[in-house]
Amino acid sequence: MGDVRGFLKHDRIKKSHEAIDKRLGHYNEFTKSWKKEEYTNQASRCMDCGIPFCHQGCPLGNKIPDFNDAVYRDDWKEAFHILKSTNNFPEFTGRICPAPCEASCVLGLNNEAVNIEHIEREIIEVAFEQGWERPTVAKKKTSKRVAVVGSGPAGLAAADELFKMGHEVVVYERDKEAGGLLRYGIPDFKLSKQVVARRIALMEQAGVTFKTGLEIGKDVTANELEALYDAVVLCTGSTVPRDLPIEGRELNGVHYAMEFLTHQNKVISGELKALSPELNVHGKNVVVIGGGDTGADCVGTSNRQRANSITQIELLDKPPTARAQENPWPEWPMVLNTSTSHEEGADREWSLLTKRFIGDDTGKLTGLETVKIQWTDKSAFKFEEVTGSNQIIPCDKAFLAIGFVHTQKKGVVEQFDLELDSRGNIKCQKFQSSKPHVFAAGDNRRGQSLVVWAIAEGRKAAMAVDNFLVEVEV
């Protein structure tokens, strides 16, 4: 620990963002690096606690006090090696991780937490600049072949680890480009697609093979895959969106959030030539249904497309601004989250139930009827409508951002005849499915989650596959 009094000398500082009016003019990332001395000061706030709770807060178990200490000592190369020892892709987590580590930082008990996520981003960017981040090749090759299905963060992490263990790895992806939600879900202004492409290029240089535009279960059957590989890791995500089957759902103008976000990402990358009128909200009144992060991404994208008005509505009550007594440190704080997209502008409403979508004679969406609700038993998901609180919100485009129900069963999961859990995800014992040579990791196993969890799952699944392959050998 470099400076024992660092946390007394320096306050936490905010991330540096481009001004709102400027950043709304483009889709690029807008978070800038601090000056180098700020990283030294911010890293010195880490207290190197006897029990660093941040370790358990981070699903990857990142050695946070160690890399903070190295940054404070200006040894960025050491910081990079410490970070990479537990995290395959700090350039993703350093940009878009909600940082559960910071929620459990001991300094957060009576002060503001250490700026862990932003330091992480800088460490990996310095490593790329300096050429320390290079393709990693296995010291010894095995004769085993593993197929990874799906190239989101779980599939990429599993492939990266399995390749480093010496196995031949082929990643199959049904989309045109690899990356999963990193590429086709998360907006460019949060995560540049060049950052995703840079990592995939590095993995390809190392020797991982990517076969894109191929859907397993359709273009290649499960039987064909089995015949070619010693083990298969399914990292197919949780791709079935939750619907809102109420009156007017069929109206022209009601879309899943992912239709909107994926479409915009494809236009930016050039995969699509232009926005389709269906998914262009320029001058339109937008309502985003769902108060979570996907909803916030719709808000940020709608602002960039210059919507006339944006309202984000949520069924749950407005969270408190500070931790409630029953939600103590180091638990994840259930407090009001104002994202950078919210700062850019949107009306936010809570405790609102959508009753019906309203349309005109041509079948076009014109509004939304909502009613205020009062929760009677949150654990049993019970609420009552508040009499007389119905209102109509004018709306040309409504985006459903209310989550995903489970992984897709049709196709590869059905063909392998895999057992599912009670929520409809792939049932596993230590990442091994009901078929011994088929493993699963990421959102298709744990349900809709986070990038950091997907990376952690990919790493653990790779270990399970390696153990399985060794046992088969013996």
Ligand SMILES: Cc1cc2nc3c(=O)[nH]c(=O)nc-3n(C[C@H](O)[C@H](O)[C@H](O)COP(=O)(O)OP(=O)(O)OC[C@H]3O[C@@H](n4cnc5c(N)ncnc54)[C@H](O)[C@@H]3O)c2cc1C
């Ligand atoms: C809009 C949005 C924004 C988000 N923002 C954040 C954020 O800011 N921070 C965060 O931590 N998390 C965020 N998340 C969650 C995060 O993206 C996911 O938890 C994570 O990507 C899951 O990784 P995965 O590898 O399991 O699945 P995915 O990323 O979903 O990747 C699955 C891949 O498998 C492919 N696939 C599926 N079936 C087949 C098949 N049969 N054959 C071939 N390929 C197949 C899919 O095309 C896809 O590329 C966000 C999610 C969404 C939807």
Ligand code: SF4
């Ligand atoms: S990966 Fe996420 S949780 Fe882990 S140290 Fe980085 S920001 Fe924190």
